[in-house]
Amino acid sequence: MTDQFDRWVEDTDRAIASALEAQSRAGAVLGAVSGELLEPLHDISSGGKRVRALLLLAAHDAFGGTQDRSATSVAAALELFQTAALVHDDVLDGSDTRRGRPSTHRRVESLHREQGWHGDSAEYGEAGAVLGGDLALMCCQRALSDAVLDRPRAVAQTVSRLFLDMADIVTLGQYADMRAAAAPIAGLGDQEQEIRSVMRAKTASYTAEFPLGLGAALAGADPEGVDAMRRAGLSLGHAFQLRDDLLGLTGSSAATGKPTGDDVREGKRTLVMWRAWRGTDDQGRIVIGDALGVRNASDQAVARVLDVVHSTDAIAWSEEEIARAADEARRSLSEQQLTPRGLAALESLITRAVDRVA
Structure with a gap:
């Protein structure tokens, strides 16, 4: 493979x-x-790892595509x-x-x-x-x-529409991400659904949902097949973003390509941070509030945030979420009539995407 x-x-x-x-x-x-x-x-x-390209090409292959x-x-x-x-x-x-x-x-x-x-x-x-x-x-x-x-007109129109829908969703998702980060830190514990919406729009959409849908469409899959691949992609994209969020907190700069702690200083509202906020005490929330979204937060302040995260079940909970979402993606794929080689490629890519480590 x-x-x-x-x-x-x-x-x-x-x-x-x-x-x-x-x-x-x-x-x-x-x-x-x-x-x-x-x-x-x-x-x-x-x-980059070309995750999106590989998912699209694997989906195209899985539907017997020859283009x-x-x-x-x-x-x-x-x-x-x-x-x-x-x-x-x-x-x-x-x-x-x-x-x-x-x-x-x-x-x-x-x-x-x-x-x-x-x-x-x-x-x-x-x-x-x-x-x-x-x-x-x-x-x-x-x-x-x-x-x-x-390409035939119908295929060209479907591909163009999917790509444009993706671009619109991602751009609006970026604004939603900014909006979530601008909200008062005291409200972090109530932002679960807002964070999930951002994950769906900003990352899952163009990381997996639309790559899989586009690959199927290019292979001539019917609308039901395209929609099924998009559903699988949403689950995979959720797992992918959660893994990114964990690496953004605990990964090395060599693994992420960005300085360690940047996600904290940028004020990213993630499910990991939401879970930690809900699971810690008032003192822990003060520690998070002193660094989350503070551009010039010291390395020591960021390290204290990570200590708070580790003191809760946020990381273990996130790993369970990743495993559940990846299993949902695999189950959705198994229900489709896909070529054996294409299915094997997609399953391998799911493992590669969610099992990344620092």
Whole structure:
């Protein structure tokens, strides 16, 4: 199975590179200036585990799909959409690094400072990264357009609609995430449903729900089959986000690509933190409140938050939630008429996605 995944990743990487090269050719009219935004995008797009692409291609294979070129192009579009989301997220969260490198807005900020240009370097970096994320979205559309050019009209319409629905849901989910983080910390214990809604919209949708649905649609699955894959993806996406949340609290920077404690300083409202808040006492809530969402919180303050989390059942409870959601995803897949190879690939990807460790 690993060899198949490696081939799919290589094919996706080539499709991403092709879309980025086309974008670079279009931007060549500006000369070297275009590279100041495009080079960071190339760097970010070259990293990652390609989870979304692999799920899409495995779903396409599971439904007996033969449109490998089209499926790979849509997989590339998904990964480029992820690039855009990461660039914009880093601006919104004020993150300094991404995948072990300076985030895009920090790179553009450094350029401004080194050149001695007029104005505020930080503001310039953020503005440049917003445009960089927009460029990644445009590149995503390039790849998507290539994918549906030679597909039957009905399939092309379904794929385009699914992709647009996904983009809308994720963008609104990002706002919902900001909104949740802006709420008074005292209300954290009442935010369970709000947090679950954000997880569904911001992460589950484009991590698993729509990749699986898009793969099925490209293979010619009927609407019921597409919907079934989306339901499986929602369960898997829930498990994936919970694992991310645990790693964001307890994982190493080498594993996450971001400084340890960033999720605490950014004020992320997660089910792990919600469970810890509900399970601790007043003193523990004071400790959490002193660091959650405090940008300049010290390492010691963040460490005290982690001590509070570990003193409750939040981590064990989250692991149980992950296992339950992963089992739901597997059960949903087992109820479909899928090719043996495709089903095996999907089950392997579920294990890979939820069993990640620091």
